Amino acid sequence: MSGLSFKKRIIKAARLFVLRKLKFGIVDYRNINMVNGPGLLEDVMQVYKGDRFLQGIEELYNIHNIVRATGHLKGAIAEVGVYKGGTAKLIALGKGARELHLFDSFEGMIKVSGSTDRHAKGDFADSRIEDVKRYLSGFEGIYFHKGWFPETASPVLEMKISFSLVHLDVDLYQSTKDALEFFPPRMVPGGVILSHDYNSVSCPGVKKAFDEFSSRTGKTVFELGGTSQCMVVF
């Protein structure tokens, strides 16, 4: 089974090529590294040079910055939407002693809603949990929850885990909606939910779920300019 259609693979490859050729000239990395301290640049580049992430370099910076910015908080980190572990590795590099709970089917998109989602069943099916475990084997405190979220959330409920950071990268309306029902009551004060694809035309369900969450709760959804990301602070 292949995770992405041929057309999507070509678009992804072209995007990576353009990013790699052009973006180093746009962002002043020395300055970012000075501002954020040693380590950030190296961590981002370690993941960026790999072939497992699906996000732009500014988005990787934002993830790593927010991992570090929430480092003083008590509470675990969760990622829903792990695929091959690209962004999970970036989080693991900056998480310190915090637990990292990783939720994914590790079999790609199992349920999609035809009316909202642009992804098809079976997209991202080329990830294997054994491979992701191997990729992240150098880190302590990583817990895998294989299956369709939130059906896989019972260990978190039983252990009464609270979260300092949740990274969502699920692309789908219902998955985002479910995560925005499950995690908010479990966030510590100052904790952050960060999501990819809030502004992506290919994932309209993410914006829809966040905007509904904002209307329902009054919480502000911050768009992170120049990227597709958004975040909510608790």
Ligand SMILES: C[S@@+](CC[C@H](N)C(=O)[O-])C[C@H]1O[C@@H](n2cnc3c(N)ncnc32)[C@H](O)[C@@H]1O
């Ligand atoms: C875009 S990929 C994640 C990419 C990854 N964060 C990265 O950049 O390295 C989306 C993933 O979300 C997963 N996914 C979406 N909804 C899910 C759900 N409700 N439960 C489990 N996995 C889900 C899919 O299986 C897929 O692997």
